[in-house]
Amino acid sequence: MPLVRHRTASRLAAGLALSPALLVLVVVYLGCTAWTVWISLTSSRMLPNSTFVGLRQYASLMGNERWQVSVANLAVFGSLFLIASLALGFLLAVAIDQRVRAENTLRSIFLYPYSMSFIVTGLVWQWLLNPSFGIEKMVRDLGFPSFHFDWIVRQDMVIYTLVFAAVWHAAGLVMAIMLAGLRGIDEDIWKAARIDGLPPWRVYLSIVIPMLGASFATAAVLLATSVVRLYDLSVAMTNGGPGVASEVPAKFVMDHLFERGNLGLATAAATSMLITVAAVVAPWLVWQNRRARRAQV
Amino acid sequence: MGKLCDVSIRGVEISFGAVRVLEKLDLDVAQSEFIVLLGPSGCGKSTLLNAVAGLIDVQAGQIWIGGKNVTWEEPKDRGIAMVFQSYALYPRMTVRGNMSFGLKVAGMPKPEIERRVNAAAATLQITELLDRRPAELSGGQRQRVAIGRALVRDAGVYLFDEPLSNLDAQLRAELRVEIKRLHQRLAATMIYVTHDQIEALTLADRIAVMKDRVIQQLGTPNEVYRRPANRFVASFVGSPAMNFLPGAFAVKEGAPCFLTEGIAIPLSGYAFEAPPQDGAPVELGIRPEHVEAGGEVPAKIEMVEPMGSDQLAWLRVGGHPLSMRLPAEACTVAGEAMQLRLPADKLNLFDAATGRRL
Structure with missing residues (x-):
């Protein structure tokens, strides 16, 4: 009997120790998510209210041109960023794996950008790409006066500059993951x-x-989370401009939440993002789960 | 069948940076010969094998395979195939893929690849595994597949780098027989690296015992076992291990004998290679199965290890431990005294300083 009592006691202690984390999880994550979904179904503007309007916010979201640009940007950015980071990170890892000298130094240099925030990364690249004092100016001063590199101020090209900066930021991390794999x-x-x-x-290859x-898979999951979260890079580098050419969904949510005072539209946008992510992640989780169970058998 | 090739290693030296791993080494392997490189880890045996394969560059010397100098040829152009300790299978390919990939990349026509893979799989009895992946196979099956991947290359020379070391004892014995059968069937030249002296004794036509970057002895299993060239070879080959008694060489009334702690063991009948001087410090080596009961050497039984087919008695002769192999049905009791005979023609005498056979 004492053993049973002991086990109950230790289970209770474990439960108590975990309860703050559980509370945070339930109230902050699940609670706020539920609240967000609810607000998106109301006519809330500056302040939350409870006038239920069904999917009207979603309808106006879909018709919102800035939202459409944001979603298209995210798709372009996400796919290019994922492919380029994985490819570049893998190639860097392969290069470093050829038993080069100064391997530690090179590894640190490549990994260094990842230690910076997206805000700093964005500022650095904003300066580098600024036609009047960045790369374009430098090359022109070197004696090529016809050189053009003004993507950051062109509406049709600006999203690619975000990809540059983000790949520069993340390739080192991919390299570190790949290098560990290669060494194994x-x-x-x-x-x-x-x-x-x-x-x-x-x-x-084979x-x-x-x-x-x-x-x-590890690298792709890590990169994918920073795609969905993409906000600070756009803010720091272009502030969504020129025009709305480099807007992204997270920025759309933040702007409508805090600057434009349109809670209903903002939460509808946030909920749309949540549903999209869930639609991608849920099948993956099911697949992982099934694979883990099969591995056990 | 691949063409028959001999292998000739001529004055090969290998260093990793400042560390010398092989001292100017010569070794000739005849056509269809099975040679085993035997030695403790770090003796340079795997390095030598890798050099023959072309996976390591040599600093000096030449390697000839099938009458052709291949010292600077790529591994694929040397007419060799290799099997590794860790199997080294391509994990994401099926067994068939593992066996055929090299041939496919080399541009061999499909029917020929098919024929070779099926033939090798039949030889190794892995036909029903052809569509599985390495992760779904046991260690023994994986090593069979690795051997299969070597077989389809139809090479003249097969190199084995400790192929059985990752397997448990029973499988090891099973695959050992399989490899020997394979050698008889293919009549190919085989170079086999191991640290397991039983594998060496059972498989080899000739054994090269290596230690400290050089070959200590090159000979048939029988020679290596019966007439070890030095104390190291004597102690490394054979299980249970050879006994060693320190003492001195003496000539008593014209007859040579070995003296240790007042006990004299006659040596008349011993085939000396280099007779030592009277009074020279020497070491006497004798295998447990060569110790006989009923002689003039007094001993005391300390402990008995039953080993199934026979038993190993641990005795004390003077102050020195000595093991003796006894039939399983012999009644022996610890603490009992007995008399031993150490037959001179079965003894080994080593120089105490150099360890060389006398």
Whole structure:
């Protein structure tokens, strides 16, 4: 009997210790999420009210041109950023894995951008890309007066400058993850491939990359979260401009929440983002879960 | 069948940075010969094998395979195949993919690849595993697949780098037989690295015992076992291990003998390679199965280890421990005294300073 009592006591203690975290989870995350969804169904403007209007906020959101630009921007940014960061990070890791000298220094240099916030990254790139004193000015001063690089002030190109900055920021992290994966590959596999007469690019493509599936998944998930959250980079680099050409959904939410005093529209936008993310993540979670269960069997 | 190739290693030296891992080494492997490089870890045996494969550059010397100088050839052009300790299978490919990928990249026509893979799989009895992935296989099956991947290359020389070291004892014995059968069937030249002296003794046509970057002895399993060239080879080969008694060489009334703590063991009949001087410090080596009961050497039984097929008795001769192999049915009791005979033709005498056979 004392054993049972002991077990009950320790379970109680564990429950007590976890309760603050549980409280925060329920009230802050779930509570606020639920509240946001509710507000999006009301006619709230500056202050929250409870006049239920159904999906009217969503209808006006879909018709909102700035929201449409934001969503399109996110799609372009997200896909380019993911592909470019994964590719560049992997190539950097492969380059560093060739037993180069000064490996530690190079690794630190490549990882360094990730230690900066998106705000700092955004400012740095805003300066670099500013036609009147950045790269364009520098190259012109070097004796190429016809050189043009003004993407940051062009509505059709500005979103790509955000991709540049974000890739510069994140490629080092991808490199670190990939390098750890590459280092985990048994050296005998490389030897066996050499005996088989496989050229190195073929080994990377057909053997190493498939082996790094978990590393790619980890990196992709980390990158994807920063895509959805994308806000500060746009604010610091372009403030959504020129015009609304570099607006993104998170910025749309923040602006309508705090500057334009349109709680209903802002929360409808936030809820749309939540639903989109859930639609992507839920099947993935189910798949992971099923795979884990199959691995147990 | 791949063409038959001999391998000749001529004055090969290898260093990693400032560390010398192989001292000017010569070794000739005949066509269809099975040679085992045996030694403790760090003796340079795997390095030598990797050099033959072309995975490590040599600093000096040449490697000839099939009458061709391949010292600077790429591994794929040397006509070799290799099996690794860690199997080194490509984890995301099926067994079939693992076996055929190299051939496919080399541009071999599909029917020929198919034929080779099926033939190798049949030989190794892994046909029903062809569509599985390495993760779904046991260690023994994985190593079979790795051997299969070597087989399809149809090479003249097969290199094995401790292929059985990751397997448990029973599987190891099973695959050992399989490899020996494979050698008989293919009649290919095989170079096999191991630290397991039983594998060496059972598989090899000749064993090269290595230590400290050089070959200590090169000979048939019988020679290495019966006439070890030095104390290291004597102690490394054989299980249970050889006994060593420190003492001195003496000539008594014209007959050579070995003296230790007042006990004299006659040496007449011992085939000396280099007879020592009277009074020289020497070490006497004798294998447990060569110690006989009923002689003039007094001993006391301290402990008995039953080993199933026989038993190992630990005795004390003078102050020195000595093991002796006894039939399983022999009645032995710890604490009992007995008389031993150490037959001179089964003894090994080593120089106490250099360890060289006398």
